[in-house]
Amino acid sequence: MFKNMLKRSWLSSVRKPARSAILIVITFVMANMLLATLAIKNSVDSSMDYAKEKLSGIVYLSADSEKLHEQAMASIGSGEAASISAPAISEELVAGIAESQYLKDYTYSVVASGNASSFTVVTTAQNEREQQFRGAMNDARNQARDQADQYNSARDEFNNESHDMSSGGPMGSGGSGGSAPRTFSFNMDFNFTDPTLTQGDSTIQGINSYEFISEVEAGNMSIVNGESFDESTADGVIISQELANENSLSVGDTITLKTVSDEAEVKLSIVGIYQTTSENFDNNTIYGNVETAKKFMTAEQISNLSVSSVRYYLVSASQKDAFLASVGERYPDLADDGLKLDIDDSSYQTMVGPIENVGSFAVTIMWVVIVAAVVIITLIVAINVKDRRYEMGVLLSLGARRVTILGQIFVELVIVGTLGFLASIGTSQVLASGLGEGLLAQQVASNEADNPNETGGQFGGAGRMMMRGTQARSNVAEIDQIDVSVGAVQYLTLFGAGYLILIMATIVPSINILRYQPKTILTGKE
Amino acid sequence: MSKLIVKNLKHIYSDGQNEVEVLRGVDATFEGGKMYAIVGESGSGKTTLISLIAALDKIQNGDIKLDGKSIRDIGETEFRLKFVSIVFQAFNLIRYMTARENVEVELDLAGHAAGRERAYELLKQVGISQTKADRLVQKLSGGEQQRVAIARAMAGDKPIVVADEPTGNLDENTEAKILALFKAMADDGKIVIIVTHSQKVARHAHAIVRRMRDGKLT
Ligand SMILES: Nc1ncnc2c1ncn2[C@@H]1O[C@H](COP(=O)(O)OP(=O)(O)O)[C@@H](O)[C@H]1O
Ligand SMILES: [Mg+2]
Numbered sequence: 001m002f003k004n005m006l007k008r009s010w011l012s013s014v015r016k017p018a019r020s021a022i023l024i025v026i027t028f029v030m031a032n033m034l035l036a037t038l039a040i041k042n043s044v045d046s047s048m049d050y051a052k053e054k055l056s057g058i059v060y061l062s063a064d065s066e067k068l069h070e071q072a073m074a075s076i077g078s079g080e081a082a083s084i085s086a087p088a089i090s091e092e093l094v095a096g097i098a099e100s101q102y103l104k105d106y107t108y109s110v111v112a113s114g115n116a117s118s119f120t121v122v123t124t125a126q127n128e129r130e131q132q133f134r135g136a137m138n139d140a141r142n143q144a145r146d147q148a149d150q151y152n153s154a155r156d157e158f159n160n161e162s163h164d165m166s167s168g169g170p171m172g173s174g175g176s177g178g179s180a181p182r183t184f185s186f187n188m189d190f191n192f193t194d195p196t197l198t199q200g201d202s203t204i205q206g207i208n209s210y211e212f213i214s215e216v217e218a219g220n221m222s223i224v225n226g227e228s229f230d231e232s233t234a235d236g237v238i239i240s241q242e243l244a245n246e247n248s249l250s251v252g253d254t255i256t257l258k259t260v261s262d263e264a265e266v267k268l269s270i271v272g273i274y275q276t277t278s279e280n281f282d283n284n285t286i287y288g289n290v291e292t293a294k295k296f297m298t299a300e301q302i303s304n305l306s307v308s309s310v311r312y313y314l315v316s317a318s319q320k321d322a323f324l325a326s327v328g329e330r331y332p333d334l335a336d337d338g339l340k341l342d343i344d345d346s347s348y349q350t351m352v353g354p355i356e357n358v359g360s361f362a363v364t365i366m367w368v369v370i371v372a373a374v375v376i377i378t379l380i381v382a383i384n385v386k387d388r389r390y391e392m393g394v395l396l397s398l399g400a401r402r403v404t405i406l407g408q409i410f411v412e413l414v415i416v417g418t419l420g421f422l423a424s425i426g427t428s429q430v431l432a433s434g435l436g437e438g439l440l441a442q443q444v445a446s447n448e449a450d451n452p453n454e455t456g457g458q459f460g461g462a463g464r465m466m467m468r469g470t471q472a473r474s475n476v477a478e479i480d481q482i483d484v485s486v487g488a489v490q491y492l493t494l495f496g497a498g499y500l501i502l503i504m505a506t507i508v509p510s511i512n513i514l515r516y517q518p519k520t521i522l523t524g525k526e
Numbered sequence: 527m528s529k530l531i532v533k534n535l536k537h538i539y540s541d542g543q544n545e546v547e548v549l550r551g552v553d554a555t556f557e558g559g560k561m562y563a564i565v566g567e568s569g570s571g572k573t574t575l576i577s578l579i580a581a582l583d584k585i586q587n588g589d590i591k592l593d594g595k596s597i598r599d600i601g602e603t604e605f606r607l608k609f610v611s612i613v614f615q616a617f618n619l620i621r622y623m624t625a626r627e628n629v630e631v632e633l634d635l636a637g638h639a640a641g642r643e644r645a646y647e648l649l650k651q652v653g654i655s656q657t658k659a660d661r662l663v664q665k666l667s668g669g670e671q672q673r674v675a676i677a678r679a680m681a682g683d684k685p686i687v688v689a690d691e692p693t694g695n696l697d698e699n700t701e702a703k704i705l706a707l708f709k710a711m712a713d714d715g716k717i718v719i720i721v722t723h724s725q726k727v728a729r730h731a732h733a734i735v736r737r738m739r740d741g742k743l744t
Contacts, residue, residue: 004635015622015662162666390621396603397582397618398631517584523573
């Protein structure tokens with residue numbers, strides 16, 4: 001019986017080549033789109049898993065900026081002087097947390113400032129603008145201070161006068177219950193300080209190992225000459241290629257800087273020369289270990305030192321929660337102190353943002369394709385079935401069972417569908433890669449258009465540099481590459497879903513005819 | 527020999543409001559080895575009756591029994607598959623198939639092995655050469671197409687053969703030849719029932735004539 005059904009299906013398919021060709025083309029297109037979107041979705045999912053795995057393996061210790069903001073708003077509301085001060089992260093705390101058994105490594109950095117002595121700093125458009133900005137800030141600060149002084153002397157004048165009046169006035173003085181002299185007791189002060197306004201021309205960043213420099217982690221920095229440094233490299237630093245070229249410095253040379261506070265000389269030896277691909281990078285940044293950076297600080301600065309870019313590297317990303325819990329036990333006041341210990345969710349969003357959009361776009365396309373395929377194939381089958389109403393009646397009159405006739409129409413679709421599906425095996429990889437890369441490029445581009453600051457706004461250089469000092473997490477790059485590969489899973493899904501689509505496309509129009517009695521079908525009275 | 531008994535058969539067509547009682551208690555007996563001609567005016571219910579005998583429609587009222595067994599009990603599909611072959615005025619062939627393939631469909635359904643050779647043989651019996659047998663049926667003349675339909679009916683080798691105006695579209699010369707083929711099947715022991723509007727056809731075929739009138743068979 002099945003053989004006969006197949007025979008009729010085959011005859012019907014080869015005797016109507018135009019219809020079969022149309023169906024092959026449609027199933028081919030459908031299969032390609034289905035495979036491409038499935039493969040893109042698959043690739044997106046594994047990229048996101050990778051990002052998650054990678055990022056939840058790193059836990060950050062930083063100031064809880066949301067909490068700080070809340071505190072500031074609360075103090076403004078209660079009429080007190082608004083004071084926002086970021087809590088200090090001491091080396092001691094950082095090291096204490098680092099004792100956890102869940103960690104394989106950790107890092108932090110300190111930022112110090114000094115003035116070039118034996119060499120000259122490189123000038124860039126960026127740091128020129130920075131200088132202008134600082135100048136403007138200083139002017140504004142001085143003006144504000146002058147203004148405050150004026151108010152304060154006006155207050156003194158007023159208070160003196162009012163004192164004179166009350167002592168010589170008609171009510172007399174010293175009487176209890178008599179009105180006290182009206183005086184003002186405010187004190188205007190303007191105390192705006194920004195470490196960057198008083199710093200030297202060179203930034204010395206101290207970090208426990210070269211590998212943990214965020215530029216290096218982001219893959220934007222490499223050593224082009226000499227070697228990197230670590231905790232044991234006393235006074236050894238790496239400088240930028242630009243700085244080296246400007247001053248004809250090379251590995252092994254010694255440079256001298258002066259501290260900002262007391263202009264004491266500090267001698268550093270160049271162990272390596274780095275190059276970075278980051279835009280708006282301050283090429284005057286000198287990297288060394290933490291001890292080296294501390295040489296530019298006063299004893300007081302060292303005792304109040306707040307470190308930055310604190311990152312803990314977990315042995316396994318899955319132990320993140322256990323690690324956080326154990327730290328919570330040992331340092332229960334962390335949150336009250338305005339500190340936050342967590343994975344970098346915003347970096348995750350940055351990383352996966354574009355690719356996640358590509359993924360959901362692919363899913364949308366996939367459903368559109370499936371719905372369109374069902375509709376189009378159903379319509380073709382419906383037209384075709386109407387055409388073949390007569391044939392169905394004949395087969396019924398000969399004693400063929402309804403399921404066999406339904407089966408025949410389905411098998412016809414399977415024949416052309418399989419050809420379409422098989423053909424797509426050859427082409428879907430090309431389409432999938434092209435589509436995946438195209439969609440991602442578009443997403444990355446629109447992402448950049450939405451966030452121009454990230455690639456350099458007016459104060460991009462300064463902004464970024466300052467951020468790097470306080471926040472560890474601005475250097476994660478979005479995932480801008482997608483490796484889409486169409487594999488066995490996608491093919492299996494295609495054949496499963498594809499045949500399901502064909503079944504759906506067969507059943508409705510066929511049942512619509514086959515529910516009638518053969519006489520009704522043959523006499524065309526349905 | 528087989529015996530087909532139609533008992534008090536009634537049939538009503540209704541399309542929403544209107545009801546037409548087309549068959550109002552048809553009684554008849556048809557025996558194997560004989561050829562019957564059902565005549566009657568257009569619209570008298572001939573096609574309705576023959577469709578019920580061919581199990582192409584559900585029996586509403588009354589019964590049709592072959593050798594004591596009701597179509598209802600046998601089941602319409604089974605009845606069509608095993609007991610009745612149908613030839614229509616409109617030939618009812620599958621258009622995208624050749625003459626031989628059309629006959630093979632019936633042989634396949636009957637579970638006949640070596641269908642191809644048997645199909646050529648049957649087509650030859652009704653006067654279709656091998657060359658014509660390999661043509662798509664839509665490229666054959668009306669008379670040839672009806673021969674193919676008859677060959678297909680013969681292929682089933684079922685006890686009942688019914689035909690609804692099988693010569694309606696054919697010229698007289700061809701008509702005679704086609705009727706002879708039906709006669710041969712009757713001589714072979716089958717119950718052959720032909721619906722025709724023409725008394726002349728009925729007489730020519732040496733058939734037992736029955737008339738449809740007022741929803742009854744006389
Ligand atoms: N499916 C149907 N629905 C409604 N009326 C029908 C249907 N089939 C036939 N009829 C009506 O039943 C009557 C008998 O039809 P039919 O059996 O075809 O007559 P005949 O074959 O003798 O010309 C006619 O009046 C016809 O219009
Ligand atoms: Mg009729």
